[in-house]
Amino acid sequence: MNSRVRIEIPEDSGFGLTHLPYCVFRPRGGEPRVGARVGESIIDLAVALDDPMFAQPSLNAFMTQGPQCWREVRERVHAAAESELPAAAVHSVQAVRVDLPIEVADYVDFYASLDHATAMGRIFRPDGEALLPNWRHLPVGYHGRSGTVVVSGTEITRPRGQTRTSAGTPEFGPSRRLDIEAELGFVVGAGSALGIPIRTEDFAEHVFGVALVNDWSARDIQGWEAQPLGPFLGKSFATSVSAWVTPLDALAAARIPLPAQDPEPLPYLTGSGAWGLDIDLRVDWNGQRVSTPPYRRMYWSPAQMLAHMTVNGASTRTGDLFASGTISGAERDERGSFMEMSWNGTEPIDLGDAKRTFLEDGDEVSITASAPAVGGGRLTLGEVRGRILPVR
Structure with a gap:
């Protein structure tokens, strides 16, 4: 049976549910992925949202979708962060490497x-x-x-x-x-x-x-x-x-x-x-x-x-x-x-x-x-x- 976890957010965290900043991270031995931070955890969005758009080495594929998509994804991430998530979708911030989050154009x-x-x-x-x-x-x-x-x-x-x-x-x-x-x-x-x-x-x-x-x-x-x-x-x-x-x-x-x-x-x-x-x-x-x-x-x-x-x-x-x-x-x-x-x-x-x-x-x-x-x-x-x- 696949285990599930709930993210605990410290009361004084600057990374609460109204923040949800994005990053590109690499799990140990893994490929780069798009994640969202909640407390001291990163949610792997490709796993949590079951969407290959987030199995990418930058935020660009997501960002190019435009503001309506940005808002919809933000709502989905908020809902996911409040629920139990597959253990494979949650990583400690300290256990991963973070990369340059965007492919810089100009x-x-x-x-x-x-x-x-x-x-x-x-x-x-x-x-x-x-x-x-x-x-x-x-x-x-x-x-x-x-x-x-x-x-x-x-x-x-x-x-x-x-x-x-x-x-x-x-x-x-x-x-x-x-x-x-x-x-x-x-x-x-x-x-x-x-x-x-x-x-x-x-x-x-x-x-x-x-x-x-x-x-x-x-x-x-x-x-x-x-x-x-x-x-x-x-x-x-x-x-x-x-x-x-x-x-x-x-x-x-x-x-x-x-x-x-x-x-x-x-x-x-x-x-x-x-x-x-x-x-x-x-x-x-x-x-x-x-x-x-x-x-x-x-x-x-x-x-x-x-x-x-x-x-x-x-x-x-x-x-x-x-x-x-x-x-x-x-x-x-x-x-x-x-x-x-x-x-x-x-x-x-x-x-x-x-x-x-x-x-x-x-x-x-x-x-x-x-x-x-x-x-x-x-x-x-x-x-x-x-x-x-x-x-x-």
């Missing part, structure tokens, strides 16, 4: 925090305007490199490149100003056709869910090369993303109005869908908490980011990932990058046993987050973590 990174943009402007233009003239009129962004998006836990090799010397000429070598950017990523599930912009009010018809992102940054490489075209090698060596994708529906209780936008954006960036989000992040450096960035202060919403990204007629595809850019608040302990926290290396950060400005080999950074949950309490977004390896 990657775009934005610069949507007013506090972050203002701080960076003051660092680099202390005698000028902190914000460039376009910043309050559009969500500034750049195209990244999808092939270097990696799952949380992947070790990050220190990048090499050209950096500027005191003489004003370049030298080649390992980055000495390696940094993080604490961000929130948005995963496109249902794509859009070439030539058809996505309206802000249609955001939830295209975006499947969210995941924490660390967009590692080599500030010295970036500072030399990003004149005048912007980020390239200083950003493209690695971007870490959580193994867990939280469905948009799970964030219903976290939705809040955006901060005031002045001047009022152009019509294609306005609309009825307010997508401010009340999400609290935490950055730990070698186990020491150094920052608690508040996403609620973000100036541009993800709906505006997506609308701007497609207003020129650019298409989107299942698996596209776009990220918010560094999430920062007004205070030093709310900043989402070490560049800001250390004020370009002039104000070392206290790690308890040491004072640092930028990352050294062997350092590990963990970014976690929580948000109000539907029905009360808080849900926990999946962690994104990475450790720095010496240059090869």
Whole structure:
């Protein structure tokens, strides 16, 4: 007789029945599968729902089905999690390996925090305007490199490149100003056709869910090369993303109005869908908490980011990932990058046993987050973590 089990959910779990984030996992000796997390367990959806769509190495086959399917599956997973399940459908989180949850199609990174943009402007233009003239009129962004998006836990090799010397000429070598950017990523599930912009009010018809992102940054490489075209090698060596994708529906209780936008954006960036989000992040450096960035202060919403990204007629595809850019608040302990926290290396950060400005080999950074949950309490977004390896 096939045994059956019921999942026990700790009372203070951030992975309760109103959350149900998705992942791709591998049971010991098994093939990759799509799962949903409940408490400290993963439900194998291919077994629990008897559906081969989930016997896949990514969420893409599921995400491409569109929002009606996403909601139906979420209801089915909720019902399954409340019942007894076949033992073969339930795995301990600690007993499996988690993989990159999506096959990343394109990657775009934005610069949507007013506090972050203002701080960076003051660092680099202390005698000028902190914000460039376009910043309050559009969500500034750049195209990244999808092939270097990696799952949380992947070790990050220190990048090499050209950096500027005191003489004003370049030298080649390992980055000495390696940094993080604490961000929130948005995963496109249902794509859009070439030539058809996505309206802000249609955001939830295209975006499947969210995941924490660390967009590692080599500030010295970036500072030399990003004149005048912007980020390239200083950003493209690695971007870490959580193994867990939280469905948009799970964030219903976290939705809040955006901060005031002045001047009022152009019509294609306005609309009825307010997508401010009340999400609290935490950055730990070698186990020491150094920052608690508040996403609620973000100036541009993800709906505006997506609308701007497609207003020129650019298409989107299942698996596209776009990220918010560094999430920062007004205070030093709310900043989402070490560049800001250390004020370009002039104000070392206290790690308890040491004072640092930028990352050294062997350092590990963990970014976690929580948000109000539907029905009360808080849900926990999946962690994104990475450790720095010496240059090869």
